[in-house]
Amino acid sequence: MLQNSAHDTPGRRDVVSFRVAEQDFCIDIGVVREIRGWTPTTVLPHSQDYVKGVVNLRGSVVAVVDLSARLGFGPTEPSARHIIIIVMIGDQTIGLLADVVSDILTIDDTAMRQVPDIASEVARDFISKVVTFDDGRMLRKIDLARVLPELGVELA
Amino acid sequence: MSGLDELRISFFQECEDLLDSLGDGLREISDGDLGHDMETVHSVFRAVHSIKGGAGAFGLDGLVTFAHLFETVLDQMRCGSMEPTDGVMRTLLRAGDMLSDLVGCARDGREADGDRVTQMLAELDALADGADEDDDTPFEFVPTILSVAPMDDPVSNAGPEASDGPGPDAGIVVYRIDFKPRGALYGTGNEPLALLKALAQLGDLEIQADIAGIVPLTGFDEAEPHLAWGLRLATDATMEEILSVFEFVADLAEIDVDRMPRSDTAHLGPDLDDGISALKAPAQGVSHIKTPEGPLPPGPAAPTAPAEMAAILVDAQGGAETSRAGPAVLALAEESTLGNDPGGQAPQNSRKAKPATETTLAAAPATIRVNLDRVDRLINLIGELVIMEAMLSQAVETAGLASNSDVSNGLDGIKQLASGIQESVMAIRAQPLKPVFQRMHRIIREAADATGKQVRLVTTGDATEVDKTVIERLVDPLTHMIRNSVDHGLEDTATRIAAGKPETGTITLSAAHRSGRVIIEVSDDGGGINREKVREIAEARGLIPPGASLSLSEIDNLLFTPGFSSKEQVSALSGRGIGLDVVRREIQALGGRVTIQSAAGEGTTFTIALPLTLAVLEGMLVEFGGEMMVLPLSAILETLRPSSATIHSIGRTGRVVANRGELIPIIDLAEAFGIARPGDDTERDVLLLVECEAGRRAALAVDIIHDQRQVVIKSLEENYGAIPGISAATILGDGRIALIVDPEEIIVSAAPELPTPPLAANE
Numbered sequence: 031m032l033q034n035s036a037h038d039t040p041g042r043r044d045v046v047s048f049r050v051a052e053q054d055f056c057i058d059i060g061v062v063r064e065i066r067g068w069t070p071t072t073v074l075p076h077s078q079d080y081v082k083g084v085v086n087l088r089g090s091v092v093a094v095v096d097l098s099a100r101l102g103f104g105p106t107e108p109s110a111r112h113i114i115i116i117v118m119i120g121d122q123t124i125g126l127l128a129d130v131v132s133d134i135l136t137i138d139d140t141a142m143r144q145v146p147d148i149a150s151e152v153a154r155d156f157i158s159k160v161v162t163f164d165d166g167r168m169l170r171k172i173d174l175a176r177v178l179p180e181l182g183v184e185l186a
Numbered sequence: 187m188s189g190l191d192e193l194r195i196s197f198f199q200e201c202e203d204l205l206d207s208l209g210d211g212l213r214e215i216s217d218g219d220l221g222h223d224m225e226t227v228h229s230v231f232r233a234v235h236s237i238k239g240g241a242g243a244f245g246l247d248g249l250v251t252f253a254h255l256f257e258t259v260l261d262q263m264r265c266g267s268m269e270p271t272d273g274v275m276r277t278l279l280r281a282g283d284m285l286s287d288l289v290g291c292a293r294d295g296r297e298a299d300g301d302r303v304t305q306m307l308a309e310l311d312a313l314a315d316g317a318d319e320d321d322d323t324p325f326e327f328v329p330t331i332l333s334v335a336p337m338d339d340p341v342s343n344a345g346p347e348a349s350d351g352p353g354p355d356a357g358i359v360v361y362r363i364d365f366k367p368r369g370a371l372y373g374t375g376n377e378p379l380a381l382l383k384a385l386a387q388l389g390d391l392e393i394q395a396d397i398a399g400i401v402p403l404t405g406f407d408e409a410e411p412h413l414a415w416g417l418r419l420a421t422d423a424t425m426e427e428i429l430s431v432f433e434f435v436a437d438l439a440e441i442d443v444d445r446m447p448r449s450d451t452a453h454l455g456p457d458l459d460d461g462i463s464a465l466k467a468p469a470q471g472v473s474h475i476k477t478p479e480g481p482l483p484p485g486p487a488a489p490t491a492p493a494e495m496a497a498i499l500v501d502a503q504g505g506a507e508t509s510r511a512g513p514a515v516l517a518l519a520e521e522s523t524l525g526n527d528p529g530g531q532a533p534q535n536s537r538k539a540k541p542a543t544e545t546t547l548a549a550a551p552a553t554i555r556v557n558l559d560r561v562d563r564l565i566n567l568i569g570e571l572v573i574m575e576a577m578l579s580q581a582v583e584t585a586g587l588a589s590n591s592d593v594s595n596g597l598d599g600i601k602q603l604a605s606g607i608q609e610s611v612m613a614i615r616a617q618p619l620k621p622v623f624q625r626m627h628r629i630i631r632e633a634a635d636a637t638g639k640q641v642r643l644v645t646t647g648d649a650t651e652v653d654k655t656v657i658e659r660l661v662d663p664l665t666h667m668i669r670n671s672v673d674h675g676l677e678d679t680a681t682r683i684a685a686g687k688p689e690t691g692t693i694t695l696s697a698a699h700r701s702g703r704v705i706i707e708v709s710d711d712g713g714g715i716n717r718e719k720v721r722e723i724a725e726a727r728g729l730i731p732p733g734a735s736l737s738l739s740e741i742d743n744l745l746f747t748p749g750f751s752s753k754e755q756v757s758a759l760s761g762r763g764i765g766l767d768v769v770r771r772e773i774q775a776l777g778g779r780v781t782i783q784s785a786a787g788e789g790t791t792f793t794i795a796l797p798l799t800l801a802v803l804e805g806m807l808v809e810f811g812g813e814m815m816v817l818p819l820s821a822i823l824e825t826l827r828p829s830s831a832t833i834h835s836i837g838r839t840g841r842v843v844a845n846r847g848e849l850i851p852i853i854d855l856a857e858a859f860g861i862a863r864p865g866d867d868t869e870r871d872v873l874l875l876v877e878c879e880a881g882r883r884a885a886l887a888v889d890i891i892h893d894q895r896q897v898v899i900k901s902l903e904e905n906y907g908a909i910p911g912i913s914a915a916t917i918l919g920d921g922r923i924a925l926i927v928d929p930e931e932i933i934v935s936a937a938p939e940l941p942t943p944p945l946a947a948n949e
Contacts, residue, residue: 072923073813075859076909084906084915084923089570091915091923093906123905 051103068112094125208233216275364442366414371438389421576919616651633672650697675710709791715784807892811856
């Protein structure tokens with residue numbers, strides 16, 4: 031850890047952590063554009079069940095993915111307290127529906143662990159690393175590339 | 187990007203403008219009778235000249251060579267030694283096409299078609315030789331000199347037109363012109379003699395060299411010009427025409443044009459006459475030094491002219507006077523001129539060079555080139571502004587503020603401003619159809635050459651403005667339609683003569699705004715659609731069942747059916763596998779429609795109706811299954827709320843509606859999109875009758891039709907992907923998103939088995 035702290039940024043990264051279905055997840059802060067409150071979506075026909083629909087983000091049409099449904103926890107019944115994390119992946123702008131944003135954390139790369147071999151579960155496919163903390167909390171890092179690519183492909 | 191690259195790009199952009207004005211000018215000359223405007227010839231010449239100059243700067247030798255020969259031929263027309271006969275103009279028009287090809291090749295770094303260029307060069311050469319015997323060294327590019335064909339005595343005598351023109355009382359005005367070139371004028375390769383000759387063509391020109399500025403040889407700076415000219419031009423030309431002679435050198439010389447009062451011009455005081463005749467000596471000196479040499483020797487003559495001329499001028503004055511005597515005489519004359527008319531001579535119309543250029547600019551409004559992306563970004567932002575404003579006003583309403591409160595009033599102001607801004611921004615994107623129409627002239631020429639028919643294209647309404655994207659995407663379908671009209675629409679010459687029509691067929695291309703749409707018509711005066719034949723072919727190709735009863739317009743519409751090509755031999759022109767069906771598809775992709783009218787023996791007219799812009803769609807806001815969606819108005823034939831008696835069920839789920847004797851399948855949009863709530867088995871009975879490309883009809887069932895409105899189109903695919911049956915999205919006044927339905931896809935995907943071939947429905 032001491033060795034790494036000499037090189038500061040390369041070994042460390044900032045993440046945004048948030049809660050979905052009582053579990054803590056995080057994504058790289060670099061892809062996050064903004065976080066906004068829930069607004070009703072317009073349903074997209076023929077879409078996957080985890081696509082909540084589209085919202086108007088200052089003039090562009092942005093699809094919202096229900097992370098809870100996507101990670102296998104079942105669909106969210108969104109309320110005004112839910113939040114949408116707007117992320118940018120490549121040229122695509124996508125909204126992620128989550129329960130609440132908890133924190134912005136700086137995590138050392140060495141703190142990242144491989145996902146333990148647990149029984150196959152949907153969520154595991156989308157979690158690239160886990161981070162544990164001294165207080166017993168655990169952050170699951172989401173692999174956005176796996177969560178989202180099917181949007182365009184399946185529906186094109 | 188390096189500076190040179192940028193220059194290159196701007197050169198080619200300029201070339202496009204120049205080629206446009208070249209094409210315009212040439213057409214104007216060939217359309218007009220012989221009394222065409224000399225200014226048109228000048229502008230054509232200038233266009234070619236500027237292209238040549240620019241091409242020279244970039245070392246585009248092929249282009250330079252061609253432009254030079256082209257220019258040589260044009261120059262002969264300019265000085266009247268060549269008449270714009272039909273043959274000449276045809277060659278020139280083709281040369282114009284070739285020039286634009288060469289520019290294109292140079293821009294893309296492609297090789298030009300050497301054979302065609304050589305052939306065209308030979309044709310131009312022949313023209314140049316035929317009309318003029320002196321100038322046949324056209325391949326040598328001499329950047330500094332306009333090639334001037336010899337004229338008898340162009341400077342000191344009147345120009346030929348002016349002297350046989352109307353008498354002095356017929357609008358002849360005398361101008362006094364002071365012309366003092368700066369060093370930069372010579373530095374940029376301009377030649378005062380050429381300007382003087384151009385002036386001489388406008389009327390009766392007297393030239394007085396002002397040699398006052400000449401310094402003794404000891405203090406002589408060869409880089410600085412020392413000569414100026416005082417000119418007196420009696421002409422019926424306008425001030426603008428005179429100034430246009432100096433167009434290229436306006437900022438390279440001090441130019442002062444004054445209109446002399448009539449009384450003064452009719453009779454210059456006797457004392458002044460002497461002065462002037464005394465001064466005529468040097469003036470004639472000028473003309474005689476240069477003109478007897480005929481075509482100017484290429485090379486150094488022009489740049490060194492000031493020095494040489496000064497020296498020779500002294501001789502011309504008889505050698506009696508020293509170079510210092512000249513200024514004295516002239517200064518004296520200057521004084522006497524002024525003294526002669528203390529008040530009246532005060533220039534009424536005096537214009538310095540600078541205002542002059544402003545005048546020329548006023549004729550053609552100033553423009554700037556802006557990257558299209560910037561305009562689009564602006565349009566997007568404005569679109570958002572409008573939406574935000576709508577959201578805000580809704581918020582104000584929900585907040586329960588009085589409608590006369592300050593907030594509401596301010597909001598109303600913003601609303602007006604926003605819609606004003608939106609309109610102006612849309613206007614930026616709107617471009618006249620002219621460039622597209624201009625390209626069609628060439629298509630016509632080529633098509634006419636290929637078919638051996640004589641064709642004339644008449645365009646009207648080319649100032650009609652349409653969204654730029656529409657314009658770009660209009661070129662292909664229009665090209666095809668024009669070719670189609672030449673190839674299929676017009677009869678061959680023999681048939682035309684037999685039918686008592688003029689040999690030359692006419693194709694009319696017109697555009698106009700009509701009720702929020704742009705209507706473009708392509709009509710020919712050919713034989714009209716041979717419906718018997720169309721029918722035969724359609725039956726032979728299995729497009730319609732034999733003996734099907736079809737109305738005339740249904741037969742006409744067969745032309746748009748995929749797989750229909752009426753030409754028996756596949757010609758090089760149309761019939762390349764692209765049919766009118768492709769045209770129809772492309773126009774429909776633009777949100778437009780194509781229709782066809784034909785009268786036997788009189789011709790055929792294709793009418794394209796297009797939306798003004800692609801960014802905005804005229805649509806109907808409908809609601810079904812709790813969702814709002816927009817249906818493009820262009821697809822909707824009619825809306826109906828039929829009585830239950832006219833709706834029949836077929837099978838377990840299928841429903842049809844009987845409408846004017848036609849059975850139309852009903853598609854429930856909520857079901858088609860899979861958004862019907864479970865247990866919702868309402869039979870929606872608000873129907874929107876739509877027709878798709880293949881002529882298939884369907885009635886789309888919805889819960890409510892809200893209203894008809896213009897919506898701003900937002901892409902779905904950018905952030906999500908394509909959805910079957912949905913073409914795009916839009917944002918409603920409350921900030922929510924509504925999807926735009928693609929009826930075409932709905933019909934095809936919701937009921938692929940619909941058995942309605944386009945025209946059998948009436949059986």
